[in-house]
Structures are given as C-alpha cells and as structure tokens.
Amino acid sequence: MxxxxxxxxxxxxxxxFKIREGAEKWMLDMAGLATLSDMVPLLGENRAIAYFGLKVLRKSPRPGLQKLLAELRLEQKYLTEDDVSFMLAPRLNAASRMDDPARAYEVLTTENETEAGTLAGHLSKINDERKIIVAGIMREVKKNFTRREMREVVVVGNPNWRVGVLGLVAGKISEEYERPVFVWGRDENETLRGSCRSDGSVSVVELMTExxxxxxxxxxxxxxGGFGVLTDQVHLLEEKLCLSYQKVKRKVSPEENFYDVKCDLGSVSMKNWREVERLAPFGLRNPKPVFLFEGVRVEGVKKFGKNGSGEHLEIIFKDASKNTAKAVAFFASADSFQAPLVPGALVNLLATFDLSRFRGREELRLRIADVCYPNNENAE
Known part of the structure; x- marks a missing residue:
C-alpha cells in the first residue's frame, strides 16, 4: 500500500518536487522485502513486486541491509526469496517480537555505517534469544500434549508466555500436529492475547467468526491470525472452536505426495536448475516444482548444523543408472519422513532443486520435501 x-x-x-524519472523503482527493495516476508500469493502484481524487488535488493545501497547480510554471510548479488523469507525476515521480525519494532525501521533506514552494524548485531542477538524462548515453550507444549486429547482444533496457552513469539509457536505446532492451532499468553496490559495458524484445512478467520x-x-x-480473548472464556475456547470447525467449510486435502515431474538423478543439473529459476520467485500460490525420484538408494546420511548441533541432514542418493545426488533436510532427523533415512534403504524421494552458495562455493543439490517407500501407492 x-x-x-x-x-x-x-x-x-x-x-x-523535481523528482528524477524512475526514482520510485529504488523503493522496490522495501516493497519486495515486505511482499516476500508476508504470506501473500505471489501472483499478478505481488509477483511483479517480488521479482523486481529482489533485483533491487541485490543492488540496494542501504547500509543496514548490507550489515544484516554480512551477519548472515549472504552474498547480496545472489540474494534469493528463501534468503529473505527464512533469514532476513526473522531477524527484522525479532524487533517487534523481542524489543521495539522501531529497531527494524532504523536498521533499514539509517545511513550511518556504525549504527547499521550495531543494529544488525542487536537484531541477530535478539533473534537467537527468540529461538531459545520458542524452543522452551515448545518443550512445555509437548509435555502438555502427552496428558491431553488432541482435538480438531488445538488451543493451548500460559499467561507467562511471551505474546510476541506465539505466532511462531502456533506455526510449529500446526505443522507438526496437522491441525489449526490457537496459542495465547498475557500481554503487558494484562490482556489475554494470542496467535493462530491453520494447517490449510480451514480458514482461522472463519473459525473465529463462528x-x-x-x-x-x-x-x-x-x-x-491474531486475537484477544475474554478471561472467562479462555478455558472454553477449544470447545467452541471445535464446534466452529464442524460448521465452517473445510478444504479437501490435496494428494498426500504431490509432485510435478518424475525424473532420475541425472536430471539434477545446472541447465535444469536455470529452467526452474525462470519461474521464480517462489512462494504462496507459486510453489517450487517438486520432483519425484523413484527407487533411489540411500548411500549415506550425515548430520550437520551450527556449532555442531546436528539439527540438519545431508544425504547422498544413488539411482539405478548410478547417478548420484546430494540432498539436504533442514531441522529434520532420519525419522522425520514417511520412510526412515537409513543407509542402504530403497526409497522414493520427493525434492526441489536447491543451489547453495555457502562460503562462496556454488553447489547444486536437492532439498527434501518427503521420502516414502517405493511401493507406497500415494506416491504414484
């Protein structure tokens, strides 16, 4: 807007005002950043803003942006929609979740190099703190779930939970337990507020309206979505939202193991990656093409992550024609998929192309969407 x-x-x-011709185009970096950071369909004008916004972001002279990218060890000229969505946006959002939203505005608008560096470092620091808080809440949630029935809609809360991070918590719960989730806490005004996320089966706004x-x-x-809830209603909220779930229109779940193209590992090439990239930027309503690699064998599994955390996986696959390809799965374990990833296992692999430029080294690999058994009819 x-x-x-x-x-x-x-x-x-x-x-x-004697504004030079084309000056507004240089504002597209911020418009593109906002579009790629939000859950909006990348179609029509949104897609145009995201596409040209990325082009401007790759050349933007903003000191704060450059300092943030340096913190993340990202090369500005190769910035992608994934870099914006999963690395830049969380740090900018950390300002409102953990501190003051003004910090995000300041880092993007300052022309002072020293201030830019200080602000970028501060945002990275509070983003790390945010991760610790979210992880702590998730442990508490999972402990709670061992003692309760999982209903069509999940409502969970604690007056001591930080309201600013509850959208992230709701998203993680919804993704893991595959249902709409509402999470509440108490804000600085002693009001019960929270965030909700849908698993895609129903609109959370329709649930709340009902x-x-x-x-x-x-x-x-x-x-x-977000909400404020009446204190005397909070413990009845799950029951009412479950009744809402029965009344509102629900979406039919898509085919479980959807893919766009069936191919072999020999198709993982820079030539094909460039063809796929012509469809970028990817996002909501314009997802990355998913490739199905049938009957591939797991040759090796290795864990990696920051400071030796082992929170990510690197897997080598080989197909019947002896083609091999490296694949990665972030924040996953060997048991995160329909078929476990163990050396020697024969599986069907669903994955997208992923070009890594980590530490200046260019490497084409696959990013795992799912892994299933070869005889799984749903993967056909």
Missing part, C-alpha cells in the same frame, strides 16, 4: 501511494504521489508531483462471542477482537487471513 505504501509503495502504491508513493508511486501515485511521485506521478502527480514529480515536476513540482465463535466471535469468545473474543475481545480478532483478525487475520485464511492461514494466520
């Missing part, structure tokens, strides 16, 4: 306003303003007052008498306020879109 701000970018469209700026476009219209410049168009009307260009001559009056149970509106339980809320002080609510809003959002189909997949994510």
């Amino acid at each position: 701000v970018f469209k306003f700026a476009q219209a303003f410049i168009s009307k007052y260009r001559e009056h 149970a509106k008498d339980s809320f002080l306020e609510f809003g959002g879109h189909e997949l994510a």
Whole structure:
C-alpha cells in the first residue's frame, strides 16, 4: 500500500518536487522485502513486486541491509526469496517480537555505517534469544500434549508466555500436529492475547467468526491470525472452536505426495536448475516444482548444523543408472519422513532443486520435501 501511494504521489508531483524519472523503482527493495516476508500469493502484481524487488535488493545501497547480510554471510548479488523469507525476515521480525519494532525501521533506514552494524548485531542477538524462548515453550507444549486429547482444533496457552513469539509457536505446532492451532499468553496490559495458524484445512478467520462471542477482537487471513480473548472464556475456547470447525467449510486435502515431474538423478543439473529459476520467485500460490525420484538408494546420511548441533541432514542418493545426488533436510532427523533415512534403504524421494552458495562455493543439490517407500501407492 505504501509503495502504491508513493508511486501515485511521485506521478502527480514529480515536476513540482523535481523528482528524477524512475526514482520510485529504488523503493522496490522495501516493497519486495515486505511482499516476500508476508504470506501473500505471489501472483499478478505481488509477483511483479517480488521479482523486481529482489533485483533491487541485490543492488540496494542501504547500509543496514548490507550489515544484516554480512551477519548472515549472504552474498547480496545472489540474494534469493528463501534468503529473505527464512533469514532476513526473522531477524527484522525479532524487533517487534523481542524489543521495539522501531529497531527494524532504523536498521533499514539509517545511513550511518556504525549504527547499521550495531543494529544488525542487536537484531541477530535478539533473534537467537527468540529461538531459545520458542524452543522452551515448545518443550512445555509437548509435555502438555502427552496428558491431553488432541482435538480438531488445538488451543493451548500460559499467561507467562511471551505474546510476541506465539505466532511462531502456533506455526510449529500446526505443522507438526496437522491441525489449526490457537496459542495465547498475557500481554503487558494484562490482556489475554494470542496467535493462530491453520494447517490449510480451514480458514482461522472463519473459525473465529463462528465463535466471535469468545473474543475481545480478532483478525487475520485464511492461514494466520491474531486475537484477544475474554478471561472467562479462555478455558472454553477449544470447545467452541471445535464446534466452529464442524460448521465452517473445510478444504479437501490435496494428494498426500504431490509432485510435478518424475525424473532420475541425472536430471539434477545446472541447465535444469536455470529452467526452474525462470519461474521464480517462489512462494504462496507459486510453489517450487517438486520432483519425484523413484527407487533411489540411500548411500549415506550425515548430520550437520551450527556449532555442531546436528539439527540438519545431508544425504547422498544413488539411482539405478548410478547417478548420484546430494540432498539436504533442514531441522529434520532420519525419522522425520514417511520412510526412515537409513543407509542402504530403497526409497522414493520427493525434492526441489536447491543451489547453495555457502562460503562462496556454488553447489547444486536437492532439498527434501518427503521420502516414502517405493511401493507406497500415494506416491504414484
């Protein structure tokens, strides 16, 4: 909205304020950053803003952006939509979750190199603190789940939980337990507030609308939202939302193991990667193409991660034609998929292309979407 306003303003007052031709194009870095950081369909004008926004981001002279990229060891000229969504955006969002939203504005607008470096370091620090807090809440949630029934809609909360991180918690629970999730805490005004995420089966806004008498306020879109809940209603909320779930229109689940193209590991080439990249940037409603590699053998499994954490996997696969390919799975274990990843296992692999430029070394690999048994009919 701000970018469209700026476009219209410049168009009307260009001559009056002597604004140079094309000046608004250099604002696309921020418009692109916002679009790629949000859960909006990358279609139509959104796609155009994201596409050209990335081009400007790769050349942007903003000191704060450059310092953030340096913190992340990302080369600006190769910045991708994944870098923005999974690395830049979380650090900028950490400002509002853990500190003051102004810190994110300041790092993107400062022209002072020293201040930019200080702000970028601060955002990285509080983002690490945010991860620790979320991990702690998730441990508490999982402990709670061992003692309770899992219903169609999950509501969980604690007045001591930090409200700013609850959207992340809700997203993690929804992804792992595959159902809509509402998580609440208590804010600085002693009001019970929270965030909700959908697993894609139903709109959280429709759920809340159906149970509106339980809320002080609510809003959002189909997949994510926020709410304030009445104190005397919070412990009845799960029951009411489960009743809502039975009333609202639900979506039919897509085929479990969807893929776009069936091929062998010999197809993992820079030539094919360049063809796929012509469809980028990828995101909501424009997902990365998923490739099915049938009957591939797990040759080796290795763990890796920051400071030896072992939170990620690197796997070598080989097909019947002796083609091999490296694949990675982030924040996953050998048992995270339908078929376990053990050396010697014969599996069907569902994956997307992934070009790594870690430490300046270019390497084409696969990013695992799922792994299943070769005789699994759902993978056909």
